[in-house]
Amino acid sequence: xxxxxxxxxxxxxxxxxxxxxxxxxxxxxxxxxxxxxxxxxxxxxxxxxxxxxxxxxxxxxxxxxxxxxxxxxxxxxxxxxxxxxxxxxxxxxxxxxxxxxxxxxxxxxxxxxxxxxxxxxxxxxxxxxxxxxxxxxxxxxxxxxxxxxxxxxxxxxxxxxxxx
DNA sequence: CACGATGCTTGAA
DNA sequence: TTCAAGCATCGTG
Numbered sequence: 001x002x003x004x005x006x007x008x009x010x011x012x013x014x015x016x017x018x019x020x021x022x023x024x025x026x027x028x029x030x031x032x033x034x035x036x037x038x039x040x041x042x043x044x045x046x047x048x049x050x051x052x053x054x055x056x057x058x059x060x061x062x063x064x065x066x067x068x069x070x071x072x073x074x075x076x077x078x079x080x081x082x083x084x085x086x087x088x089x090x091x092x093x094x095x096x097x098x099x100x101x102x103x104x105x106x107x108x109x110x111x112x113x114x115x116x117x118x119x120x121x122x123x124x125x126x127x128x129x130x131x132x133x134x135x136x137x138x139x140x141x142x143x144x145x146x147x148x149x150x151x152x153x154x155x156x157x158x159x160x161x162x163x164x
Numbered sequence: 165c166a167c168g169a170t171g172c173t174t175g176a177a
Numbered sequence: 178t179t180c181a182a183g184c185a186t187c188g189t190g
Contacts (some may be wrong), residue, residue, distance in 0.1 A: 084185060103173055107184095118185040121171045125186095139173065146172025154172085 006047035011058050013065045015153065018129075020061075026075030030061075030128045032149060037127070043068050045125050060123065061130065067164045076128060084112075088122040094149060095136045102140045124148050130157060 008021045019038045021029035021088075027134050029041060035089040041047070047098050051058065054074050087110045095101045103123070108115045124146070125153065126134040135157045141144040147154035 082185080107173090112184080114182090115184045116169065116173045117183065118173095120173055121185065124172050126172095134172075138174075141174080144172090148172070151172095 001154075006045045007051050007053070008042070008047040008049060009051045009058065011062065013062050015065055018061065020051065020057060021045075022051055022057075023077060023079075024053055026077030027054055027057065027128055027131060028077050028079045030131060032129075039071065042148075057131075064130075064164070065160065067160050070129065070164055074131060075125070076132065078127065080127060083123040084115075084118070085125060088119055089126060089132050092123070092126070092132050092134055092137065095133055097133075099135050099136065103137055103145065104140050106137060122144070135161075 004023045006023045010019050017033040019033045060072045091109050103119050104116050107119045123134045126132050135154050
């Protein structure tokens, strides 16, 4: 990774403590604080505590989870992931707020029609929850599919988006 | 490096 | 509902 300064913060929300990592180029990582990847990041990047670039994301995320305001777009900067994974994640960013896509549709969009299953695994490793809207991707059958942090969470987030 | 196992899928049986 | 095909990763040896 490039020589860049990273900043992190853990914020309290009504779905638990969320860890946010940023650098000048954008938001780099968001996940529940107990996600095992957080430890690795802290160890390898030793970021400083306290966001300085995209501080508004804290309030936005908290308010969003309270159904008080819509998600705001922030610059996204992927610091990890294979070419395949990043193409999947970038594709997710194209799904409009409040709308839904499917695993196979995403596979089709990235010109890898048959990699549907792989798309699922890649989405499962989404490094920036909510702002990279992996929750907007469901199974072609109409069922919700899966979610790294539990179906309960996916359902909740979708529900919030529907109502705000 | 080479396999085998795994995962937020799908379509067919 | 169960199963196998299909694909990128990851862990093992």
